[in-house]
Amino acid sequence: MKKLFSLRRKYSARPTDDLPRSEKMRGHPFIIPVVTFLALFFVSGIAMVLLGGETMGASDARVVRLTVDGVEQTVPTRARTVKDLLQRLDVEVSEADIVKPALDTLIVEENTEVTVQKARPVTIIDQGRRTTVLSAHQQPRTVVEQAGIELYREDGIALDGNIDISDRIIGEQIVVDRAQEANINLYGNGFAVRTRAKTVGELLEQKDIKTLEGDTVEPARNTKLASGTQVFIVRKGKKVITVEEVIPAPVQTVPDGNMAAGITAVREAGTDGKKLVTYEVEMRNDQEVSRKVLQEVIAVTPVRRVVAQGTKSSVTGTKADWMAAAGISEADYFAVDLIISKESGWNPGAMNGSRCIGLGQRCPSASGQNALLAACPNWQVDPVCQLQHFSAYANGRYPGGWQGAYNFWLANRWW
Incomplete structure (x- = not known):
């Protein structure tokens, strides 16, 4: 009994009061979850610092269409x-x-x-002078102008692919063919021109100057042009006057998908041109009684004005909201959805290369007018008006309205 008692004392559990504090904590039932939580907390904190304090979710992602050098x-x-x-x-x-x-x-x-x-090296050769630049522009004229070389409209620009290695040409080669100055005096009214014509006759043809019976051209038509050549066209026996008139710069509008619909911005200012209109004047008692146009000559060619027009839609609501507001029957939603998705991807401001516009891609008529512009002046941001317009089109053109248009689109891939 005494031996058994001593063994029982040897292997019996020690009272908890006698255990060290570290051993008490190690045996605590919540110690593992608490330690795990603290470890995860510190790891998350470090990650937040490394990521600049931002969290990422699926809603943070965007689809981007990236084009690098045409790829x-x-x-x-x-x-x-x-x-x-x-x-x-x-x-x-x-x-x-x-x-x-x-x-x-x-x-x-x-x-x-x-x-x-991406920019690439380009060597510009201008009257024997060579200039090498880095340029990302694709149009040769723009490359030259961006290099700080002044160009006139009449100057020629050409890409020269025949590069001799011995010439030490770097990259692409652009050759500037300079026009030379000349002066034309048309029935007493003179104006300066720049031309790459070789003879007086070529110059007159280039400027569309038609001499009439009785006119005299000096020097002769076959005379070779040199810088500063003076050319005279003279008419004798009748009173002739030449009047300078303005040619307004033509305006070209281009769509810009990165600019909000309804916003415009001038990309190229353009300039007005001028023309010389020659009249034969009939006089009676020193009073003009009539005049007849003999010819019109463009002295300065107008430069087009380029205006960018925003097409990015900033409208709100879903396509279902738009169809409901336009009064389209729910039974037709499937037909409308297919046609509009294929034509414009539900972009109210869509415009293609043929200048067809809007949700349903309304194209200009033979006269250049577009019915959607008249029906919906704010078409880029008014999808409801557009759907009403295209509903009238579908109902007027196809038996069964939208569903008839749907069947036609499936068969022909247009409507």
């Missing part, structure tokens, strides 16, 4: 700006590269278009 790719990204996007994709850009939109532009829209045109 397009569609990428999902959580980049906040264009610069961030390019850095994430390892697309290096330099100051000479063209990036649209700008690097600091926020990426907040789906299908944002980003274009990068």
Whole structure:
């Protein structure tokens, strides 16, 4: 009994009061969950610091259409700006590269278009002088002008692919063919011109100057032109006057998907031209009684004015909301959805290369007028008006209205 008692004392549990504090904690039932929580908390904190304090979710991602030197790719990204996007994709850009939109532009829209045109070396040869520049522009004239070389409208620009290695030409070669100055005096009214014509006759043809019976041209038509040549067209026996008139600059409107609908911006200012109109005047008692146009000569060619028109839609609501507001029957929703999705992707401000516009891509008539513009003056931001317009079109053209249009579209891929 004494031996058994000593064994029982040896292996019996010690009272908890006698245990050290560290051993008490190790045996606590909540110690493992608490330690795990604290560890995860500190790891999360470190991650937040490394990520700049932001969290990422599925809603943070955007689809971007990126084009680099003409090669397009569609990428999902959580980049906040264009610069961030390019850095994430390892697309290096330099100051000479063209990036649209700008690097600091926020990426907040789906299908944002980003274009990068990389600069390359170009050698410009202008009257024997060589200038090498880095340029991302594709138009030769723009490359030359961006290099600080003044050009006149009449100057010729050509890409020369015949490069001799011994000439030490770097990159592409652009040759400037300079026009020379000349002066034309048309029935007493003189004006300066620039031309690459070789003879007086070529110059008159180039400027569309038609001499009439009894006119004299000096020097002769076959005379070779030199810089500063004076050309006279003289008429004797009748009173002839020449009047200078303005030619308004033509205006070209181009769509811009990165600018809000309804907004316009001048991309190229353009300039007015001028023309010389020659009249034969009939006089009686020193009073003019009639005049007849003999010819019109363009002295200064007008330069077109380019205006960008925003097409990015900023409207709210869903396509179902728009169809309901336009009074379209729910039974027709499937037909409307297919046609509009295929034609414009439900973009009210859509415009294609043939200048067909809107949700249903209304095209101009033979006279150049577009019925959608008259029906919906604010068409880029008014999808309800557009759907009403296209509903009238579908009901007037197809038996069964939208569903008839649906069947026609499936068979022909247009409507």
